Amino acid sequence: MEIIDVRLAQRSYPIYVEPGGLDHLGALYRRHGLGPRAALITDELVRPLWADQALQSLESSGVETLLITLPPGEEHKSLVSADHLYEKLIEAGLDRKATIIALGGGVIGDLAGFVAATYLRGVAYIQIATTLIAQVDSSVGGKTGVNHRLGKNLVGAFYQPRLVLIDPGLLRTLPMRERWCGMSEVLKYGLIRDLELFEPLESELTDLVELRDLEKLSRIIARCCQIKAAIISQDERESDLRRLLNFGHTIGHALEAASRYALKHGEAVAWGMLAATWLSFAKGSLDEGEWARITHTLEKIHRPALGAYDDQTVLKYIHRDKKVQDGRIHFVFLHGIGEAFVCPEVDDQDLRDALGYLRTRDATRA
Amino acid sequence: MEIIDVRLAQRSYPIYVEPGGLDHLGALYRRHGLGPRAALITDELVRPLWADQALQSLESSGVETLLITLPPGEEHKSLVSADHLYEKLIEAGLDRKATIIALGGGVIGDLAGFVAATYLRGVAYIQIATTLIAQVDSSVGGKTGVNHRLGKNLVGAFYQPRLVLIDPGLLRTLPMRERWCGMSEVLKYGLIRDLELFEPLESELTDLVELRDLEKLSRIIARCCQIKAAIISQDERESDLRRLLNFGHTIGHALEAASRYALKHGEAVAWGMLAATWLSFAKGSLDEGEWARITHTLEKIHRPALGAYDDQTVLKYIHRDKKVQDGRIHFVFLHGIGEAFVCPEVDDQDLRDALGYLRTRDATRA
Numbered sequence: 233m234e235i236i237d238v239r240l241a242q243r244s245y246p247i248y249v250e251p252g253g254l255d256h257l258g259a260l261y262r263r264h265g266l267g268p269r270a271a272l273i274t275d276e277l278v279r280p281l282w283a284d285q286a287l288q289s290l291e292s293s294g295v296e297t298l299l300i301t302l303p304p305g306e307e308h309k310s311l312v313s314a315d316h317l318y319e320k321l322i323e324a325g326l327d328r329k330a331t332i333i334a335l336g337g338g339v340i341g342d343l344a345g346f347v348a349a350t351y352l353r354g355v356a357y358i359q360i361a362t363t364l365i366a367q368v369d370s371s372v373g374g375k376t377g378v379n380h381r382l383g384k385n386l387v388g389a390f391y392q393p394r395l396v397l398i399d400p401g402l403l404r405t406l407p408m409r410e411r412w413c414g415m416s417e418v419l420k421y422g423l424i425r426d427l428e429l430f431e432p433l434e435s436e437l438t439d440l441v442e443l444r445d446l447e448k449l450s451r452i453i454a455r456c457c458q459i460k461a462a463i464i465s466q467d468e469r470e471s472d473l474r475r476l477l478n479f480g481h482t483i484g485h486a487l488e489a490a491s492r493y494a495l496k497h498g499e500a501v502a503w504g505m506l507a508a509t510w511l512s513f514a515k516g517s518l519d520e521g522e523w524a525r526i527t528h529t530l531e532k533i534h535r536p537a538l539g540a541y542d543d544q545t546v547l548k549y550i551h552r553d554k555k556v557q558d559g560r561i562h563f564v565f566l567h568g569i570g571e572a573f574v575c576p577e578v579d580d581q582d583l584r585d586a587l588g589y590l591r592t593r594d595a596t597r598a
Numbered sequence: 599m600e601i602i603d604v605r606l607a608q609r610s611y612p613i614y615v616e617p618g619g620l621d622h623l624g625a626l627y628r629r630h631g632l633g634p635r636a637a638l639i640t641d642e643l644v645r646p647l648w649a650d651q652a653l654q655s656l657e658s659s660g661v662e663t664l665l666i667t668l669p670p671g672e673e674h675k676s677l678v679s680a681d682h683l684y685e686k687l688i689e690a691g692l693d694r695k696a697t698i699i700a701l702g703g704g705v706i707g708d709l710a711g712f713v714a715a716t717y718l719r720g721v722a723y724i725q726i727a728t729t730l731i732a733q734v735d736s737s738v739g740g741k742t743g744v745n746h747r748l749g750k751n752l753v754g755a756f757y758q759p760r761l762v763l764i765d766p767g768l769l770r771t772l773p774m775r776e777r778w779c780g781m782s783e784v785l786k787y788g789l790i791r792d793l794e795l796f797e798p799l800e801s802e803l804t805d806l807v808e809l810r811d812l813e814k815l816s817r818i819i820a821r822c823c824q825i826k827a828a829i830i831s832q833d834e835r836e837s838d839l840r841r842l843l844n845f846g847h848t849i850g851h852a853l854e855a856a857s858r859y860a861l862k863h864g865e866a867v868a869w870g871m872l873a874a875t876w877l878s879f880a881k882g883s884l885d886e887g888e889w890a891r892i893t894h895t896l897e898k899i900h901r902p903a904l905g906a907y908d909d910q911t912v913l914k915y916i917h918r919d920k921k922v923q924d925g926r927i928h929f930v931f932l933h934g935i936g937e938a939f940v941c942p943e944v945d946d947q948d949l950r951d952a953l954g955y956l957r958t959r960d961a962t963r964a
Binding site: 349375382383388390 | 677680681684685688689712715716717718719720741742743746748749752753754755756
């Protein structure tokens, strides 16, 4: 089992990464000295796949667990769902010593984490990430929250779990499209911070996505968590270092929104990373060889075509983004594989050029 | 101006106490380096009394302020109100650099504080307490939250303000009944921790409630905040030391609930302190002279008669209380004026005796 320590000023916690780790849930729960009662929060897609195994592990360790199942989907990451969860917790008489366990992807993690942060002013929280993207991204950093009808992720709290459990074996039931989305974020970590992480991805990307070597994938996931944890530890609230994690996200988020979410997040980020890599080359910070090498690997990520979009719409979304401060876009470039930096010197013409470049890549796929 | 530093592991903040302090709001805002935009949250009762003065002070310091007014009353301390506030903040385009300012009593403070804790995962927060009870109690400790339809204060967060402003001059518009409620909590601080605080209260209680000496009241309020801050700093989450603050509250809360809130919190606590003081005497920890002296002062607190209640109902509420852990009631006793201690050795017969004693006091008032 790999254990990554997320060290934070206020509270530190471990991430346990192991194929088959779900069976150790009860033992880990006990090891952390958590209270005798828990609520396991999941959704209707994950419940038939993994909830029984989680409940059995908890039960065999003597943890009395209330199972709460929500409908799946981003639209249920809402205050209404939070209110429903509070109600279930209160009705079950769960007190301050209770633990909330999220079993699911980003939506369940964000929602259950927010409820843990705010039920009785905060109870213990465990996250079990069941998607690759949640395993390498949302399980580190303590972001919790819900959407508001006027915008995504506008309500929330920074709240750290007591522990995170990542069982790469859970990815067996994850649809291929979701796995590729996660792999896009995995590649990001290699590109911004770690050549040694990038190299196995370069050679075995498809094998990894097909789960042909769970032990190797497990080490890769652990490495991603380590990279994010190191960045977050140095920079708990968002600023320059943390901005590196946004590599590919400035254009990616905008493409995602412009596609009206026909592109999934990881897919849009893959496109965004292609654009950012090209822009790094075009602006002279990345040499042609590395650009070609990175692009070759990024192109392997399965994703839909970009299709028709209007530069102006994409630019509008970019400027609306939280990453834009005082009108300046803090764009993440690469010097090389594993070496990223932030530069606010990007203008609309650069962005238009990058979007034009993406169009040529899109055309070669058609 | 008196400045009390609330020192916490995570974040420290000052409480400014001064008659006329509301006029310095804008200057204090600037001194703390807060962003150019703020939202002032108040209720319909406080708005015509003090909102203009607050807005003028902010405006003269160049702070662009959005005023949001809610209906008054505990029933609006809800997720529905929080949602409404998020909407107003989003519509006004307030970003992470915005500051939320609460202008009101406990309801507005708890609600606005919760919204500050959760809007965009937390923005800066200032509390201006307009009731005596909020000035000496809820302005220290970082408790924020809303009620759930299944119970009070079940949803919330610990979230510290950047600063608290207490202007005792604001009490001029506070109804006498509310002032007496606050004075009940003021007396509590003297009884649990500070003979020197108790003495002026003993001799001048009515003059102080009638605001005949704002400077002296100001020093008394500051002392209460200091006592609470010292306790909280040593014991940020609730445990033994913090339990001292519950003096009079075990029986008080139960009487409040049993009266169906016909008794206000401070009034019920006054009754509860009478009971706890008597029990301290009856169990031998307090001598008769001190018991009589304390009782003489507590009896001055204006409050309605207890009226008819049923011991069994009160006991039921006591056992339902959060202060009861594993069936043991952590009851706060006095050794002397300024010296409190927690003892879990209280049984139902003790409580029945104390309730019987209260009945005799109630009868002497009739």
